[in-house]
Amino acid sequence: MRIFGITGWKNNGKTTLVERLVTEIVGRGFTVSTIKHAHHAFDVDQEGKDSWRHRQAGAKEVLVASAARWALMHEVRDGEDEPALADLLERLAPVDLVIVEGYKRDTHDKLEVHLVETGGPGGRELIARNDPTIRFVASNGDVEDVDVPVLDIDDVPTIADAILAHVGLPERK
Template sequence: MKVVGFAGFSGSGKTTLVEALVKRFVQKGLRVSVLKHAHHRFEFDHPGKDTWRHREAGAFEVLAASDRLITLQRRLPEPQELGVPELLLMLDPAADWVFVEGFKQARLPKVEVWRASTGRPLCYPEDAQVLAIATDSPQQLPQPAPAAVLDINAPAAVADWLTDNAPKFEYLP
């Protein structure tokens, strides 16, 4: 499987870019998984639903399955930040690509997503794992970029760049 990180600050366009890339890769017949970092407490279950009630009763894991969707909730014994390697092990190894959104500090090859309009700093000057910058403001990059500067508004070109550079993203646990 190939694994690529998409790093950048909130509001930079990571989710929009990843969504467009997932669609393009799936149209090519590839299996894509997404690993998304959540910086805050999030809840996708609803009070009163059976799965919520089982979890609230203290179940360690609750697996809900239908003929179209499986969802697994696992209670962590205490607050902890699982790393990308541990989380990747939870995904189906049959995926062709895994797009990792967030996890800026993860040690994996990345595409940094940056818009000058956010006023946020860049990661690439300090992170040798950034192989490309996807931006709408290439003329405003404060120093020479790594290997590639990609147009964030041209997801087809970003997809082509990823495909052309696929060996750089081969994941070996």
């Protein structure tokens, strides 16, 4: 299974680019899964539902299944560490490509998303300037002083081409 990351600072368009890349790459005949890192607590469950009640009762894992989808919720209880990306990747079914959003400090190769209006003078420093895992930058403007290709953030087919070539997935028609 090949993995490639999309990273960058908050509010730079990571999720939008991931969404557009998944659509583009799936449209080319590849299978894609995603992993999204959240820096805050989140819940995919609804208070009062049976699965929520199971979790509140202390269940370590709750799997909810229907004819349309299934979801496994795993509780990280007090004193437990957040799971490592490698551990999460092992839980996924095999696909052609896993796109990882976030996990900017992990060692997998990544593309940094950079919007000029949220970066630049007075903004956050480009991660690509100090991180050898950044292989591309996608931006909506000029980016200077980086040693990696800078791609137009709105040219999703070209970004997809670059990622697929980088991870060694052949062209499909």
